[in-house]
Amino acid sequence: MQPxxxxxxxxxxxxxxxxVAQFLEVAGDWWTMLIVRDAFFGVTRFSDFQRRLGVARxxxxxRLDWLVSHGVFSQREYQPGRSDYVLxxxxxDLWLVLTAMRQWGxxxxxxxGPPVEMIHKGCxxxxxxxxxCSACGEALDGRDVRVQLGPGATDxxxxxL
Amino acid sequence: MQPxxxxxxxxxxxxxxxxVAQFLEVAGDWWTMLIVRDAFFGVTRFSDFQRRLGVARxxxxxRLDWLVSHGVFSQREYQPGRSDYVLxxxxxDLWLVLTAMRQWGxxxxxxxGPPVEMIHKGCxxxxxxxxxCSACGEALDGRDVRVQLGPGATDxxxxxL
Numbered sequence: 185m186q187p188x189x190x191x192x193x194x195x196x197x198x199x200x201x202x203x204v205a206q207f208l209e210v211a212g213d214w215w216t217m218l219i220v221r222d223a224f225f226g227v228t229r230f231s232d233f234q235r236r237l238g239v240a241r242x243x244x245x246x247r248l249d250w251l252v253s254h255g256v257f258s259q260r261e262y263q264p265g266r267s268d269y270v271l272x273x274x275x276x277d278l279w280l281v282l283t284a285m286r287q288w289g290x291x292x293x294x295x296x297g298p299p300v301e302m303i304h305k306g307c308x309x310x311x312x313x314x315x316x317c318s319a320c321g322e323a324l325d326g327r328d329v330r331v332q333l334g335p336g337a338t339d340x341x342x343x344x345l
Numbered sequence: 346m347q348p349x350x351x352x353x354x355x356x357x358x359x360x361x362x363x364x365v366a367q368f369l370e371v372a373g374d375w376w377t378m379l380i381v382r383d384a385f386f387g388v389t390r391f392s393d394f395q396r397r398l399g400v401a402r403x404x405x406x407x408r409l410d411w412l413v414s415h416g417v418f419s420q421r422e423y424q425p426g427r428s429d430y431v432l433x434x435x436x437x438d439l440w441l442v443l444t445a446m447r448q449w450g451x452x453x454x455x456x457x458g459p460p461v462e463m464i465h466k467g468c469x470x471x472x473x474x475x476x477x478c479s480a481c482g483e484a485l486d487g488r489d490v491r492v493q494l495g496p497g498a499t500d501x502x503x504x505x506l
Contacts (some may be wrong), residue, residue, distance in 0.1 A: 203446070204446045206455070207447070207449050214374075217373070224487060285369070286364045293364065293368075298495035300363070300498070301494070304483070304489060306489055307480050315476055317468060320468035322468065332461070335457065335458030336460045337461070
């Protein structure tokens with residue numbers, strides 16, 4: 185199958201007052217979340233990312249620089265003159281986004297079953313991430329919620345039709 | 346600030362045996378998740394997506410066709426000869442991905458507070474989506490889990506280093 189489009193000029197979403205757009209501005213690139221996935225798997229070195237992802241060196245270097253400049257990775261000197269890439273707190277906080285992507289892919293595109301399973305170290309079981317309400321603890325999905333303007337809303341904040 | 350790259354040739358991730366890559370194959374495009382966001386806000390018509398997103402008509406038409414062909418939207422004739430776009434079950438199941446993106450953007454890029462807040466209709470409170478383990482119900486984050494090969498693993502399935 186052909187990709188949607190062979191070439192795309194990206195708009196910057198930096199000025200859009202929407203937190204989804206802010207995520208996309210930093211991480212909404214095809215390779216970025218695969219780099220972050222591998223970082224959660226313990227990959228830190230350029231050569232390991234490159235080998236596992238099969239991505240061109242210049243693209244990988246661009247993405248890593250971008251992610252460092254946006255505070256998702258920090259660089260760490262592991263021996264004099266050589267540094268690798270470690271997730272920051274902001275980077276580790278992408279875990280739920282990545283997990284939600286994986287679970288969606290498992291549900292809708294993994295005919296032979298999930299390629300990878302998650303084990304909850306605390307209880308030892310194969311587990312799914314399940315979402316509950318922070319206020320009352322009940323299970324939550326899209327049908328159970330509505331949205332309203334928040335404290336950071338501006339004139340261009342988008343609400344439901 | 347300049348976007349990362351002005352132009353990118355996208356590889357297809359369709360053949361990669363990774364559910365994150367499968368998500369990215371279908372929805373890993375800068376506009377796609379904003380279209381899906383607006384669909385959760387009740388937007389169904391081409392002209393409404395176009396006005397709210399400020400996206401070029403040809404790009405929007407491409408993305409909607411792509412999302413219909415991948416079962417995220419279905420087309421519905423709302424009057425003879427005119428149709429709009431409605432999220433399928435597969436599309437509605439993107440809610441957690443979208444919510445995780447929004448919460449990350451709120452936490453790290455919303456200096457003035459969240460532009461939009463979520464209300465849990467069941468309890469009436471402003472709420473965050475909190476993740477718990479499907480097996481034991483305990484709160485879960487990236488440090489609490491490990492991964493292993495699942496039933497759909499193949500030779501090219503990637504595990505931790």
